[in-house]
Amino acid sequence: MEVRKYNEESVDVIVIGAGHAGCEAALATSRMGLKTVILTMCLDSVADLPCNPNIGGTGKGHLVREIDALGGEMALIIDKSFIQSRMLNTSKGPAVHSLRVQADKKKYHTEMKKVLEDQENLDLVEAEVVKINVEENKIKSIETMAGAVYETKAVIIATGTYLKGLVMMGELQYESGPHGLKAATELSKSLNDLGIELRRFKTGTPARIHRDSVDFSKMEIQKGDEEIVPFSFMNFGKDFDIEQENCYLTYTNLETKKIIEENLNRSPMYAGIVKGVGPRYCPSIEDKIVRFNERDTHQVFLEPEGLDTKEMYVQGVSSTLPEEIQKKMYKTIEGMENVKFMRSAYGIEYDCIDSTILKRTLEHNEIEGLYFAGQINGSSGYEEAASQGLIAGINAALTIKGEEEPFILDRSDAYIGVLIDDLVTKGTNEPYRMMTSRAEYRLTLRQDNADLRLTEKGYKVGLVTEERMNKTKEKKESIYKELERLKKIQVTPTEETNNKLVELGSGPIKHATNVYDLIKRPELSYDSMVVFDGERLELLREVRMQVETHIKYEGYIAKQQHQIEQFKKLEKRKIDFIEDYSNIKGLSNEAVQKLNQIKPDSLGQASRISGVSPADINVILIYLETRKRKLNE
Structure with missing residues (x-):
């Protein structure tokens, strides 16, 4: 029997998904005065940390500080819920110093959910979105599985790994989102119907083990820093009087390696079952054994999942092997000889888009009011997702409010600018992870000066408080x-x-x-x-x-400031008025194809597109000068 549809109240913004991207997007639009509804498959998964129980790290810590400087929420929540804090890379220069903290997973979820529930102009609703309606290339409404129809001016899709999520564990495969939650099975078809092609990416997570089954005396203790540095600039100078939890370091060995090699044929990745592309910088233990076969040991970090649970996260040993092999393999690790599983490791495949179909505002190139943020754009990581959610939310709000200038951070402004520019200009063939090496201006884009760089920008758009x-x-x-x-x-x-x-x-x-x-x-x-x-x-x-x-x-x-000034000159040469590059004589066929697909908004962005050569940029420069002379005649 077909579900009968009914009209809900019309709203300014619908956010689909309440992970890290969705939370930041919904908070941004509602705080900027727009009536917002955030829809999630399950209220228990709001701001979930389905994989590693930490926030920050090399490169990622910069993103968290930038989110905070712009008036986002992630840093404030992790400062309320961390259980260990460490500043990484302190032996190196300040450009690569990055804060990384262990989170209490449940508390992080609870604190963020409270913020959403208390936020003015924002409704948090458990519902599955099954259809997005577009009229004349403009967002019209969305429909839920229960039949609710919301008319809206903008939709921000932040579905994480839920879109047609497929969990894999050896020969076992089943439709699911992370943590055994229901997958979103209908929305992918609606996106396809809108002409949006989807592809498959993959990620994975290690097992969670019982703390009491581990012999920590065989492991190295990893303590937190004596001086706790907060993530949020609003908390600097605050005394954090907490007893920090310990993490632990141990190693795999030749026996571990042997068990994995003998059972590679039972891993979906190596049995040819997996269609999705996995993350290069967070490989499974099977991947490590194959790609770095000369190594006989690999680091394993044990990290507590929270203060009110005995679950521990086994960093470095994510796997898609069958459960029986996982248990056998984990027991070879020093200190884990008698380990007891609480949750098994698994891989998960999911639908995502080619992010080059987006503007740097994260709005679709062709469909007005349709924004994408987070893992659906091909990125990996909580911090990358939250960054995109914030930018998508700000831009959706500015457009609805009739502001002419979009909010775009370029590569010299912020790590967030690097992240988004890489995704929409270069695209990615694997889950994208932020690293300090991706930022060419990292000496000026330090985590410690994010507030000096960005807070005024956030204030001007109405997101930063007085x-x-x-x-x-x-x-x-x-x-x-x-x-x-x-x-x-x-x-x-x-x-x-x-x-x-x-x-x-x-x-x-x-x-x-x-x-x-x-x-x-x-x-x-x-x-x-x-x-x-x-x-x-x-x-x-x-x-x-x-x-x-x-x-x-x-x-x-x-x-570096001189280099940035040169970079800015190209960024200021706007070319977003060019509708069809095939009308510009002298461009290579590949350049015409890529430029028409990506629709760069500046000459600088055009120069970073793969397939657009310096000769093509010169052709565009000549075209711009000729056009300028004609307009002045």
Whole structure:
């Protein structure tokens, strides 16, 4: 029997999915004053962490800070729910420092759900969307499985791994989303009917084991940092008085490797069953054994899933092998000889789109009001998803409110800009993961200065609060004043001065200098210069760090700023008015095809499209100059 349809209230924005992308998207649109409904397959899966129980990490930590600086929610929630905190890469330069924290999974979900429930202009509803209706290439409405029809001005699709989700464990395969939740089986057809091609990607997760079945005495303890650094800029200076949980490090061995090699034919990936492409940078243990066969051991990290559970996550040993083989293989790992499974490892295939059909606003190139965010765009990771959800939400709100200028972060503005530009300009043939190496301007795009770079942008679009904006202004002013003050403190080459410098492991000075220039010496620091700076005021840790980084990397930062200025010139040459590149004589056939498909909004974006050569860019430049002369005649 066909379900009878009925009309629900019309709304400004419908967000499909309440994972990390959906939550940020819905909060952005509702906070910008638009009536929003967020629909999820299951209320228990709101802001779920279905795989690793952590937020941040190399590159990803930058994204979280940027989300926070723009007025997003992820950093605030993880600061409420973390159980261990570690700053990574501290032995390297500040450009690659990245915060990574262990989350209490249940608490993270609970805290984010509370925020959604309390948010003005936002309704959180459990429902499965089965159809998206479009009229004259413009969003009209959506329909749920229960028959509800919502008329709307914008739809943001943030379905994660639920679209036709297929769980794989050896020979066992069944339709499912993560954590055994129902897969979304109908929406894919609706997208196909709209002319949107779908493809299959794959991800996976390791087993969850019982804490009491592990012998931690055979493992290395991984403790959290003594000084806890929060993710949210709003929490800097706050005292986090918590007892941190330990993580543990152990290793696979030759016996582990042997069991996997003997059973590779039972892995769907190597039996030719898997259609989806898996993540390069988070491979299964089978993948590691095949791709790095010269290695006999691999790292395994045991991470607690929360304070109120004995489940532990086995980082580094995700698998699609049959359950019986998994148990046998896990028991070869040192300290896990008597391990007890609570949840088995599995792989999951799901539908996603080719992200090059999107604008940099994450709106569909052809369908007005249809936005995509998160894993449906081919990315992997909670942080990448949340970033896209925030940008899609902001742009949907700006368009509905009649604002002419979209909100676009370019590659010199933020890691978020790099992420989105890579997805929509270059596309991806595998789940995309953010890494610091992808950002060419990473010295200026540090995690510690995300608020200085982005908070004002978030304030201008109406997402950042007055309180946050004022806090950023105060920080910026404190940094500027301290830099200027240090330039005025003169140090003369007396015997006493040079003795102090020698004690600090530095060389003597022959001429009068200032503290600002002394800090440039690699062996000296802002804190150590207190010996020449008795009147120094007590400043917040993040201000001191900004001051020191600015001084030590001043020359490099200036050089990068020059590169950014050159980059910006190409980004400012707008070409979004060009409708058909086949009308421009001299372009290669491949360039015409790619340019017509991606529809770049600037000459800079066009130059980054695979298949568009420097010669093609010169042809477009000549076309632009010729057009300009004709318009001025």
